[in-house]
Amino acid sequence: MKVAVNISKIDGELYAPSSKSYTHRAITVASLSDECVVHRPLISADTLATIRACEAFGAGIERKDDRLIINGIKGKPAVPENVIDVANSGTTLRFMTAVAALTDGVTVLTGDSSIRTRPNQPLLDVLGRLGVEAFSTRDNGCAPLVVRGGLKGAITTIDGSISSQFISALLIACPLTTKSTTLSIKGEMKSRPYVDVTTEILEAAGCEILLEETNNIKFIIPANQKYNLKDYKVPGDFSSASYILAAAAVTGSTVAVKNMFPSKQGDIVIIEVLKRMGADVSWDKVKGIIRVTGNGLKGTTFDAGATPDLVPTIAVLAACADGVTVIENAEHVRYKETDRLHAMALELTKMGITVKEEPDQLTITGGALRGANLHGWHDHRIVMALSIAGMVAGDTTIDTIESVEISYPNFFEEMQSIGADFKIF
Template sequence: MVELKVEKASEIKGAVKAPPSKSYTHRALLLACLARGQSRLRDPLYSADTLATLKACQALGCDIELEDEGCTVQGTAGELKTPENVLNLENSGTTLRFLTTMTSLAPGCSVLTGDNSLRTRPMQDLLDSLQKLGVAAYSTRSNGLPPVVVKSGFSGGKSDIKGSVSSQYISSILLSAPYAQNPVDLQVVGAFKSRPYVEMTLDIMDKFGVQCRQEPGNKFHLDQQTYQARDYTIEGDYSSASYLMSAAAILGGEVTVLNLFKDSQQGDKLILDILEKMGASIKAREDQVTVKGDSPESKTTGKITSPLTSIDVNLENSPDLLPTVAALAAVAQGTSHIVGVEHARYKETDRVHTMALELSKLGVDVTEERDSLTITGGAHGGVVESHTDHRLVMSLTLVGLLTGEVRINGAEAYQVSFPNFPQVMEDLGCPIKII
């Protein structure tokens, strides 16, 4: 087990390229696999989660050649093969959700499973919606959790799905719907949370040559179509870049993050507005963002507080920002209210609870509600746990950079989305050590 030791940083400064988007990498691999012809994917993220998707595509008969700055994918035109073995998706919930629909295009039966954490991820809403579309997919233990068995066949037709639990259920159906035997009509019912992730899905589907018709009432219509191979460059990830930009805001540094696009469909681009409202200076150009913060001061309480001020924010459409914003609130002046986060309970961990738990170990006053966190700044050092969640590791690092003396157990989880995170932070001047 890896432990990170984080010491107080005086200032950070520099320019760094944002890690490639995990969300776009997952989607690009799957669409290149389903496409007709050979695609060239440039600058994909090779991390634990995305490699789970890559290996699953290979198991379904897709030929992928890895290269230093990309990969070449020989598409299947939707003609998948039956996996020879159970698909072990490790800890990647995105892979699990997306492959549940996609494996219905393969002959025979496919079995999807993963590690202990993945086997706690809820799937029943997706399984119920797929059943209406003629997909025989079910939980082996009849509890709505993985392992999941999927039989060959995707009839199509009409279905509906809740929009309040996971946008990945919606994206899962949309990504594979062009290969159903009949047109697919999908209606999202109730609150449509994390909608930007679905817009991201539709954006990349369009780039690979498939059109989805959106209709009033959160309805989506897809006719039979075939994805077309293309040369595609993965954009930088606002979720991962949030830690780099937040460090500059907290510590009074100046960091420029390259490969972040102003016109991105990523919902986590909201981090720019959040940092600006909390007091940081933000300069966003077409393909890069510069963040500058003021220097922190020591208060009469003996605790070091960032010059950032508290914030009231709704993260309904940006759930992956919860750990980052919670960490910012833990070192800001005043009391912050973070709402719209109930669906963050269904990620790698129950992030609402685990962030509250770990921040409390660092002396932070946290009140946890079902859909919110209320956090009063004033953290100190301490020992915290990762709960095998990559976003907890990187967000808790932010607190340690201000307070010093923070140790994070189980820190290897950062490899899920940001494989060289400690090195990138050190290069910017952050004293982070793997011990």
């Protein structure tokens, strides 16, 4: 499917979708608990993959209105009857690889053509050191993955520079083993706020994990724990909201986004970035409302280490700003649904913007965007970000737009409802 985008202004308010990251964790931890109700989960292609996988491990999951009623497996997943297909979801693949390590048998995990190119070797290696036979069928660290359960605690290290999801996955599985684990992080821990979201939910489930931070980060994970997640309400998603907020900022419009309460999401930093670039932004944290008025933007420097998912949004803000923006410390952004540094560099160049692509950064010189026929790379964040750029350029088409199903299924309809000139064809 494609969208044709014309020059648009927007006006009004939207309710941000629920957080994808919190939803994945709530479903996984609830499935490893006894009985739990997850309120306001995000229902999207990625979170449905997590639901299916947890069901394959034995959890009962029923959808009722805006709740998931979960009958959990009390820390002991069954051996799945079939291969687990995570579709396009990296979070599901990494989390379920660790859950598979808790079974008494063999699990095979695979997914779509994008997921089968994404790296997992650091997670497979650590699982190997924790007593689990875990390997890639093609010996390249990518799915299909095979995991023979038998997880035991130990003292080990993991490289933090590729994906925090390996660390989150281990933090979810290791408390359920019979021997404690010490996990030290080698190098910078990229995407750290996502690990904080994991430990927050684990804490809500009554799990204890100790964090030591001296020269490097170390998690001490006591063994023989039980999860007891009860009623859990999923907060709004700041990564999804970033497209709405950016749309107002680049088109000189005003919008309000509701369901934006403080949480551990690193992508909250979008508020600071918009302010720094010159937008008028206010955040009522009690009412959970962010208001943005676009006012002309100027370039900035953005360190993407903690918040890789904001890169497509910020690349579009940069393209519409006066002067130069440097998005740095972003190598891990290449390991997503697609290589997002390369995709954004290529597509913004088609719109007449000068972009310098280096291994771990983009340097973007803002300018007049011109309409173009763009490729969405089958990647929800690329599609949504380019749609915002199209609202400034006009006369733009973007393909592979069905990918918004991954994190924000109603993106186009909701943006149309506040004035975005999007025509789906």
